Amino acid sequence: MSGWRTFAWQDGRLTFLDQTLLPGETRYITTQDYRVVADAIRRLKVRGAPAIGIAAAYGVVLGAKELAGAAQFGEKVRQVISELAETRPTAVNLFWALKRQQAVLERNESQAEAAMIITALENEACQIAAEDEQVCRAIGENGATLLADGITVLTHCNAGALATAAYGTALSAIRMAHRQGKRISVFADETRPLLQGARLTVWELMQEGIPVTLITDNMAAAVMHLGKVQAVIVGADRITANGDVANKIGTYGLAVLAKEHGIPFYVAAPLSTIDLELASGADIPIEERAAAEVTSFGGIPVAPEGVAVFNPAFDVTPAKYVTAIITEKGIATGDWKRTFRSWITPNE
Numbered sequence: 001m002s003g004w005r006t007f008a009w010q011d012g013r014l015t016f017l018d019q020t021l022l023p024g025e026t027r028y029i030t031t032q033d034y035r036v037v038a039d040a041i042r043r044l045k046v047r048g049a050p051a052i053g054i055a056a057a058y059g060v061v062l063g064a065k066e067l068a069g070a071a072q073f074g075e076k077v078r079q080v081i082s083e084l085a086e087t088r089p090t091a092v093n094l095f096w097a098l099k100r101q102q103a104v105l106e107r108n109e110s111q112a113e114a115a116m117i118i119t120a121l122e123n124e125a126c127q128i129a130a131e132d133e134q135v136c137r138a139i140g141e142n143g144a145t146l147l148a149d150g151i152t153v154l155t156h157c158n159a160g161a162l163a164t165a166a167y168g169t170a171l172s173a174i175r176m177a178h179r180q181g182k183r184i185s186v187f188a189d190e191t192r193p194l195l196q197g198a199r200l201t202v203w204e205l206m207q208e209g210i211p212v213t214l215i216t217d218n219m220a221a222a223v224m225h226l227g228k229v230q231a232v233i234v235g236a237d238r239i240t241a242n243g244d245v246a247n248k249i250g251t252y253g254l255a256v257l258a259k260e261h262g263i264p265f266y267v268a269a270p271l272s273t274i275d276l277e278l279a280s281g282a283d284i285p286i287e288e289r290a291a292a293e294v295t296s297f298g299g300i301p302v303a304p305e306g307v308a309v310f311n312p313a314f315d316v317t318p319a320k321y322v323t324a325i326i327t328e329k330g331i332a333t334g335d336w337k338r339t340f341r342s343w344i345t346p347n348e
């Protein structure tokens with residue numbers, strides 16, 4: 001990637017790229033305050049399921065550092081974990097990463113001093129970030145096997161390096177195929193209301209020299225009908241035991257369209273996005289965001305004041321529309337529950 005990183009951890013400070021300012025400005029925020037991390041997750045300065053988990057894991061470290069020396073240290077760190085868990089409800093990676101930090105706290109709490117617990121939490125956060133980079137690389141290598149030379153793929157939202165520690169998930173597959181010398185072109189949906197496709201996916205792909213064409217969300221049906229797309233590949237915020245997939249609002253429509261046009265619909269995600277505790281997509285909490293995201297565009301009002309707005313940030317694609325789920329362990333093409341169980345050991 002061309003000289004930018006989603007995260008850096010150095011000398012007890014977290015640095016992250018403010019994604020709300022892209023593509024106009026590449027500005028990093030450096031903080032020692034977990035509240036700044038929580039706020040960044042809420043406001044989508046850090047966004048994308050794996051990236052939210054990584055940011056939250058570092059947030060726990062920052063919170064614990066601030067509490068070093070406080071009475072009832074363990075209890076207070078648990079409160080920081082709860083606060084971070086309140087930031088966004090849909091991406092399960094957030095809760096997966098916080099559970100890992102909670103487990104570190106609980107393993108060390110009875111015999112270790114605060115300083116040792118903080119070191120253990122820091123090691124775990126760095127491990128979560130390092131693992132994500134490896135995992136995304138593996139997802140990309142597995143996903144690239146599905147992308148033939150010369151095809152055009154359509155993607156939605158941003159499932160790229162910005163949404164992870166590096167490489168991305170859906171965009172990792174595209175990246176790896178491109179790096180292998182395959183000629184892959186991309187249609188990027190703009191992804192209303194917050195334009196992750198236009199602002200972030202296009203930015204990432206253009207920096208890597210991958211041919212990308214921007215379309216508005218309502219053009220996807222037409223480009224498929226015109227025979228311009230050979231595969232759809234998206235990321236996920238949560239995948240349930242039966243293979244249902246929550247991802248950015250608009251994904252479900254693309255899956256239905258892909259089926260109608262006989263186009264494969266691929267989902268690329270790490271195992272940390274699979275939630276075996278939920279039986280189906282109906283159980284996934286779907287975040288609803290502020291009306292202003294819909295009633296204005298780039299800060300300019302585009303609807304009469306006071307209009308009623310429904311603004312779900314995600315939708316659920318039923319498993320029957322999913323051709324394959326690409327993970328770091330391999331590619332699932334059905335029999336979801338059994339395949340996921342064979343990949344995920346309890347507590348992983």
Ligand SMILES: CSC[C@@H](O)[C@@H](O)C(=O)COP(=O)(O)O
Pocket residue numbers: 044047048049050091156157158159160163164168169170196234235236237247248249313
């Ligand atoms: C690898 S990121 C996968 C998903 O998190 C991504 O597709 C998505 O829906 C992100 O939504 P966002 O609201 O921008 O956090």
